Each structure stands twice: as structure tokens, then as C-alpha cells.
Amino acid sequence: MKILLAASSRHGATDEVGAVIAQELRNAGHDVDQARPEDVTDVRTYDAFVLGSPVYMTRWTQEAIDFTERFSEELHSHPVWAFSVGLSGLPKGKISDPHRIGPVLLSIEPEGHVTFAGRFEPSELSLRERSIARMGGASEGDFRDLDAVRAWSASIVEALAARQ
Numbered sequence: 156m157k158i159l160l161a162a163s164s165r166h167g168a169t170d171e172v173g174a175v176i177a178q179e180l181r182n183a184g185h186d187v188d189q190a191r192p193e194d195v196t197d198v199r200t201y202d203a204f205v206l207g208s209p210v211y212m213t214r215w216t217q218e219a220i221d222f223t224e225r226f227s228e229e230l231h232s233h234p235v236w237a238f239s240v241g242l243s244g245l246p247k248g249k250i251s252d253p254h255r256i257g258p259v260l261l262s263i264e265p266e267g268h269v270t271f272a273g274r275f276e277p278s279e280l281s282l283r284e285r286s287i288a289r290m291g292g293a294s295e296g297d298f299r300d301l302d303a304v305r306a307w308s309a310s311i312v313e314a315l316a317a318r319q
């Protein structure tokens with residue numbers, strides 16, 4: 156199948172999670188394009204979608220939200236999986252729960268949604284971002300679990316196979 160993996164990222168952590176998902180889908184024989192949502196102008200050639208965004212201040216990025224609005228029709232007529240990358244839910248990395256992504260997910264009705272742990276690397280951030288993250292109680296570190304990302308990708312492969 157031809158799949159678009161559209162993942163937003165401000166500091167690269169979500170790009171890398173997206174690349175792992177894309178590779179797993181390719182390993183299973185799918186033809187996958189990975190792009191930033193804001194760079195996508197046409198989705199008519201795709202059979203399925205994987206959308207991702209980091210969570211900032213409890214929200215998906217505006218670019219990712221815009222994507223779901225711009226291509227709402229196509230997303231509703233094809234299978235969609237969604238993933239978020241953030242620090243909520245980590246014992247020592249909590250900022251706040253990403254409740255505000257709920258409406259976005261409801262609007263695209265994904266087959267599945269998962270939140271993966273992300274990365275907080277203060278040296279890569281602006282002073283403002285650093286202060287906000289620290290005020291939210293974020294712990295420094297790379298908490299990404301690529302085995303969990305691969306396991307979720309495998310579940311997409313299985314679900315796509317069941318549809319064919």
C-alpha cells in the first residue's frame with residue numbers, strides 16, 4: 156500500500172520516531188513517504204495515513220492540526236493511525252496531560268492512537284521553551300522507547316494486512 160507518514164516536529168524527536176515507523180512499514184513491503192504536514196499539498200495517491208505530532212502546551216502543533224483540517228475528507232475515507240510524542244505520563248518527565256489533542260483525534264477518528272515518550276534536551280531549546288518546560292516539571296533526558304515504536308508499527312502492519 157502507499158502510505159503517507161506526516162509527522163510534525165520542532166526539535167527532531169518526533170521526526171526520528173516517525174522515521175522508525177516509516178522504516179517498519181517499508182520492511183513489511185509498503186511504499187511510504189515521510190513528510191512534514193506543512194509540506195504536503197496533495198494526498199490523493201495514498202491508501203493509508205500515519206499522522207504524528209509532538210505535544211506542546213497540551214496540544215498538537217498547529218501544522219499537524221491544520222493538516223487534519225485541510226485533508227479532512229481524505230482522512231475520513233482512508234485508514235488513519237495517529238501518534239503523539241510528549242513527556243506526560245512519565246514518572247519523572249511529566250508536564251501536563253495532552254487532553255487538548257482529544258478534539259483533533261475525534262475529528263480524524265483514527266484506527267488507533269498512541270502517545271510515545273519524547274525527549275527534553277534543554278541545550279536545543281530557546282530560553283522561553285526551556286523555562287516553560289522546567290516550570291511544567293520536565294526532566295532532562297531522552298525517554299524514547301524505540302521498541303515500543305516498532306511494536307506499534309507492527310500492529311499497523313497487521314491491521315493493514317487484515318484489510319487487504
Ligand SMILES: Cc1cc2nc3c(=O)[nH]c(=O)nc-3n(C[C@H](O)[C@H](O)[C@H](O)COP(=O)(O)O)c2cc1C
Pocket residue numbers: 163164165166167168169170209210211212213214240241242243250251252253272273274275276280283284285287288
Ligand atoms: C515548551 C515545551 C512545552 C511542552 N509541553 C508538553 C505538554 O504539554 N505535554 C507533553 O506531554 N509534553 C510536552 N513537552 C515535551 C515535548 O513534547 C517533547 O520534548 C517532545 O519530545 C518534543 O518533540 P520534538 O523534538 O519532535 O519537537 C513540552 C516541551 C517543551 C519544550
